Structures are given as C-alpha cells and as structure tokens.
Amino acid sequence: MGKLGNEMKVLAKHCGGSHKTVNDRIHIVQRFDHHLRALNVQIQRVTQIKVRHIESYIYERLAQGIGKRTLQNEMAALRAVLQQAGRKQIAEHERLTNKSLGLSGASRNGTRQAIIPDHYRHVLETARAKDPGLAAVLELARLMGLHSQEAVQSVQSLKTWQQAVERGDTRLTVIFGTKGGRPRETVILDTGAVRKALDNALAVAESHNNRLINKPDLKSAMDYWHNQAARMGLTGAYSPHSLRYAWAQDAIRHYLAQGFSRKEALAMVAMDLGHGDGRGRYVAQVYGVGG
Structure with missing residues (x-):
C-alpha cells in the first residue's frame, strides 16, 4: 500500500x-x-x-x-x-451523488430466501459427515438466528446458554461476534431442539480443543465457514444468511401465535435480530417475512 x-x-x-x-x-x-x-x-x-x-x-x-x-x-x-x-x-x-453514479434505486428487499427444511436437512447431514464442528455451528445458526460471525464464535457462550436453558430461561444473550459489539437477547423458539444442539456442540468442542471450528484465529475460522458452507450448498439465494431468514420467519409466527399484532411481532423480531425495535418495517422488507 x-x-x-x-x-x-x-x-x-x-x-x-x-x-x-x-x-x-x-x-x-x-x-x-x-x-x-x-x-x-x-x-x-x-x-x-x-x-x-x-x-x-x-x-x-x-x-x-x-x-x-x-x-x-x-x-x-x-x-x-x-x-x-x-x-x-x-x-x-x-x-x-448516487443518482449521478447510477447507484440510486437499489432495493433493500431481501435478495435471499429462507432456507427450506429439505435443503437445510441435506446441508446439515452433509456437514455432519464432513465436520461435526461445522455441523454444530450450522445448527446453532439456524436454531438461534445467528449471524455467521456470531455462529462461528458461539463456542465461547455454549456453557452459559446451556445453563440458561436448564434454568428455564426463554431468552439467550448473544455476546460474541455481534454487530458493533452490542450484546443482544434472542428468544428461544424450540427449547428441546436448542438444548439438544447445545449438548451436541459442547460434546464436539470438548473433543476438539474447545473449538467448534478448529482454526487458530477468527479470520481463518470465518474463511473456513464461508468456503465449506458454499461447498455444502449454502450459496446464492440459500447463503448462510438464509438460516437467519428462516429463523426470523419462525419467530414472527411464534409472536403472532402468542397474540401479538403483526407490527408488535415485527418489532420483537427486529430486537431479537439485534436491529432495535424501530426496525420492524426493515425486518419485513429485508427478511421478506409473511404473517
């Protein structure tokens, strides 16, 4: 340079x-x-x-x-x-200006889709056969609506999350890998599935030097995650972010089922995703959530 x-x-x-x-x-x-x-x-x-x-x-x-x-x-x-x-x-x-450069008119509508169950199961099975640590990260990302970086760094919070689930908590605190380093709380949608995924991830980590992705630093772990995810079929419309999209749609349905209005449900999911309660419209637009 x-x-x-x-x-x-x-x-x-x-x-x-x-x-x-x-x-x-x-x-x-x-x-x-x-x-x-x-x-x-x-x-x-x-x-x-x-x-x-x-x-x-x-x-x-x-x-x-x-x-x-x-x-x-x-x-x-x-x-x-x-x-x-x-x-x-x-x-x-x-x-x-954006207009002069031909950059205006870009839509914030989500370009990716929520991963469909069949494709998710196929990717997860492929991951389990190839690398159990990678599969554990993938599963946590889907079950908790984690960003890629949050999922890759999730190993640091596994025990805390496990204790929270055992206590009967309905929300989990995400600390590592969040945008802007701001901790966020996310709702547990399926306690049984989350408990099982955490038990599995802890068992894998214990047999892998307390790591899920066995790389020496965050950059190489993130590179490995993105490369392997693409090879297993998480690419294009179904990028790793599609796991988060699917979680967001599940969360909307969860809140609606509890009697929240659509506007309230969107605000709740916006907070769960770490966007803040004022971004419900953004969540509806970018995540393409129905309800």
Missing part, C-alpha cells in the same frame, strides 16, 4: 463507528487505492484525489457486477474519508 492508501487508512479510522464499520471502511479505501495504482495514477495524497478518480473506481466496480447497495455503502465510506480530510467539495460533488 502506497502513501495515499496509508493516509486514507488513518482517516478511515478517525471517521469513527463500530469496529466492523471501521474495518469495512479500511477495506474499501484500500481497494480504492489498489484501483488507482493498477491504473498507474500517480497521486500520493488525499488532497490530490479528483472526481474522475472516484467515478472510475465505481464504474469498474459496477462492471464487476457488484450490487448497488454495496456500492452505496462504499461511496458513503469514501465520502466520510474525504470529509474527514477536509475535502467536502469533492465529497458532495454533483457528479458523485
């Missing part, structure tokens, strides 16, 4: 936000720096960045088939870094 990349990285850190947001922003500016260097653009300071440089980057990303929602986020990161560097004029330039 050159001088420009290093300067942008420092600025990206200073923009603030959660650990994940900062990390994502750093990756974006590094990609932008790499794009300019690949084109042999000889600039070394953020003060030298021109409108055409950012246009060129976004058009290349569009040509690569990167989604508009993703590119809106990338532009937001680049604007934040430019603002941080005092380049407000460039950050707010009319040629760099």
Whole structure:
C-alpha cells in the first residue's frame, strides 16, 4: 500500500463507528487505492484525489457486477474519508451523488430466501459427515438466528446458554461476534431442539480443543465457514444468511401465535435480530417475512 492508501487508512479510522464499520471502511479505501495504482495514477495524497478518480473506481466496480447497495455503502465510506480530510467539495460533488453514479434505486428487499427444511436437512447431514464442528455451528445458526460471525464464535457462550436453558430461561444473550459489539437477547423458539444442539456442540468442542471450528484465529475460522458452507450448498439465494431468514420467519409466527399484532411481532423480531425495535418495517422488507 502506497502513501495515499496509508493516509486514507488513518482517516478511515478517525471517521469513527463500530469496529466492523471501521474495518469495512479500511477495506474499501484500500481497494480504492489498489484501483488507482493498477491504473498507474500517480497521486500520493488525499488532497490530490479528483472526481474522475472516484467515478472510475465505481464504474469498474459496477462492471464487476457488484450490487448497488454495496456500492452505496462504499461511496458513503469514501465520502466520510474525504470529509474527514477536509475535502467536502469533492465529497458532495454533483457528479458523485448516487443518482449521478447510477447507484440510486437499489432495493433493500431481501435478495435471499429462507432456507427450506429439505435443503437445510441435506446441508446439515452433509456437514455432519464432513465436520461435526461445522455441523454444530450450522445448527446453532439456524436454531438461534445467528449471524455467521456470531455462529462461528458461539463456542465461547455454549456453557452459559446451556445453563440458561436448564434454568428455564426463554431468552439467550448473544455476546460474541455481534454487530458493533452490542450484546443482544434472542428468544428461544424450540427449547428441546436448542438444548439438544447445545449438548451436541459442547460434546464436539470438548473433543476438539474447545473449538467448534478448529482454526487458530477468527479470520481463518470465518474463511473456513464461508468456503465449506458454499461447498455444502449454502450459496446464492440459500447463503448462510438464509438460516437467519428462516429463523426470523419462525419467530414472527411464534409472536403472532402468542397474540401479538403483526407490527408488535415485527418489532420483537427486529430486537431479537439485534436491529432495535424501530426496525420492524426493515425486518419485513429485508427478511421478506409473511404473517
């Protein structure tokens, strides 16, 4: 990484936000720096960045088939870094609006589907035959509506969750791998299934150096999870996130059955997923939940 990349990285850190947001922003500016260097653009300071440089980057990303929602986020990161560097004029330039760049009109509707039971069973059986630890992570993700990172780091909470289930608690606290590092509470939809999955995961972990995914660090564990999940059939519309979609739909039905209104049920599921109660409409839109 050159001088420009290093300067942008420092600025990206200073923009603030959660650990994940900062990390994502750093990756974006590094990609932008790499794009300019690949084109042999000889600039070394953020003060030298021109409108055409950012246009060129976004058009290349569009040509690569990167989604508009993703590119809106990338532009937001680049604007934040430019603002941080005092380049407000460039950050707010009319040629760099989402509309001018051809990024407007992207839908937040969920692009993936809730995994269907037959496909889930097939993937789980394949995982059990290949790697019991991976299968345990997969099962917890489906039964608790976990993000991939939460599922991969779930081994750290297995005993706490097991004790909570034994006490008769109706909710479990998710701490590790959450977005922004904010703990969240999620409702137990099927106590028997969750208890069985936790007992199994603990047994697997005890025979695997207290790990479910036997990798030395989080990055290699996440890479392994994503690669293996795709090989087993969790890809496209049925990505690992489809497990969370299916859980969200189950949770909606759970709350409706308890007598909550649809609006209340959506708000409850939004909180269970870690989005906050004000994002019920978002949950309905992104997770495509009925009810």
